[in-house]
Amino acid sequence: METVLTRAEWSVMDCLWRHPDCTGRAATDFLQNTVGWTKSTTLTMLRRMTEKGLVACDGGGEVRVYRPLVTREDASMQETDDFLNRVYNGSVGLLVNAMTEKQKLSREEIDELYAILKKAEEARHG
Numbered sequence: 001m002e003t004v005l006t007r008a009e010w011s012v013m014d015c016l017w018r019h020p021d022c023t024g025r026a027a028t029d030f031l032q033n034t035v036g037w038t039k040s041t042t043l044t045m046l047r048r049m050t051e052k053g054l055v056a057c058d059g060g061g062e063v064r065v066y067r068p069l070v071t072r073e074d075a076s077m078q079e080t081d082d083f084l085n086r087v088y089n090g091s092v093g094l095l096v097n098a099m100t101e102k103q104k105l106s107r108e109e110i111d112e113l114y115a116i117l118k119k120a121e122e123a124r125h126g
Contacts, residue, residue, distance in 0.1 A: 004082045023063055054070055
């Protein structure tokens with residue numbers, strides 16, 4: 001999937017990732033409680049996202065069941081790639097530099113960054 005989700009689409013996908021095979025009623029209740037949407041707004045979003053190929057809809061009668069066609073991991077990776085390219089011109093170094101200048105990192109966070117870099121280096125040479 002090459003589409004970056006809108007904020008509203010993230011809300012719907014979060015619902016479906018938490019509750020796969022979710023009925024329209026259950027999605028309406030969840031989104032009413034979490035973001036304050038009406039039934040109409042939720043069902044419109046589900047219909048549009050089904051048309052976009054982000055969500056599958058099973059059943060055509062009274063009860064429709066929705067499930068995500070995109071994993072949280074894939075959506076997160078696409079969002080990260082888009083952000084990195086849009087804001088930092090694709091430079092991971094600029095992103096890390098900006099983050100480390102903005103806030104003081106804990107010892108654990110620094111160790112985690114070292115571990116990530118070590119793993120990346122091993123993958124590059126392995």
